[in-house]
Amino acid sequence: QSVLTQPPSASGTPGQRVTISCSGSSSNIGSNTVNWYQQFPGTAPKLLIFSNNQRPSGVPDRFSGSKSGTSASLAISGLQSEDETDYYCAAWDDSLSGWVFGGGTKLTVL
Amino acid sequence: EVQLVESGGGLVQPGGSLRLSCSASGFTFRSYTMHWVRQAPGKGLEYVSLISGSGGTTYYADSVKGRFTISRDNSKNTLYLQMSSPRPEDTAVYYCVKSYSPGFQGGRDAFEIWGQGTMVTVSS
DSSP: OOSBBOOSEEEEOTTOOEEEEEEOOTTTTTTSOEEEEEEOTTSOOEEEEBTTTBOOTTOOTTEEEEEETTEEEEEEOSOOGGGOSEEEEEEEETTTTEEEEBOOEEEEEO | OOEEEEEOOEEEOTTOEEEEEEEEESSOGGGBOEEEEEEOTTSOEEEEEEEOTTSOOEEEOTTTTTTEEEEEETTTTEEEEEEESOOGGGOEEEEEEEESSSBOOGGGOOEEEEOOOEEEEEOO
């Protein structure tokens, strides 16, 4: 079981806005920033969102992140077929003194 | 261009040993905390270990504590993961990862650059 909880799957139609949730606790999301990663099959993950809501250079502004309390969300607006892949949240956990990941969410574009 | 290239993966017997290497280029290696993250076949990401730029701070996930050792050689721009007494459940792709910001950022960090990964299979 992952320390951070994500829904195993999410879906949307092209052009739609979808959100993926990430639930944690006071020792991780509640007291630290959240990062999001995108991973295509057979490739290494890519940093998508850092510090809750910051986009690295090159990441389209269709991707956005937010955090409230012990939960965080990744939102994808104007959904495109190429967004169909896996997404992971991550945060530092003060109790474990280390990083923890969510179990991942597989996004399907219908 | 920032680049991380892992090597050293392969088949290892339970109880054996294996050393993974990660050759870094395109940035000031000694200034950045480095990490190992793994992914078992068909599974999610699992954090393994980190080492600060100077090597003075290390962290291990409970699942590998006492068996794996992270180290770095800043003169060679290389990160290592010594795997001792590996178990079948250690079978995974192992990724070398560079921190987003220099220094030791703890909870304010992010995993900016990932290597292509090296596959480790633990089996008799």
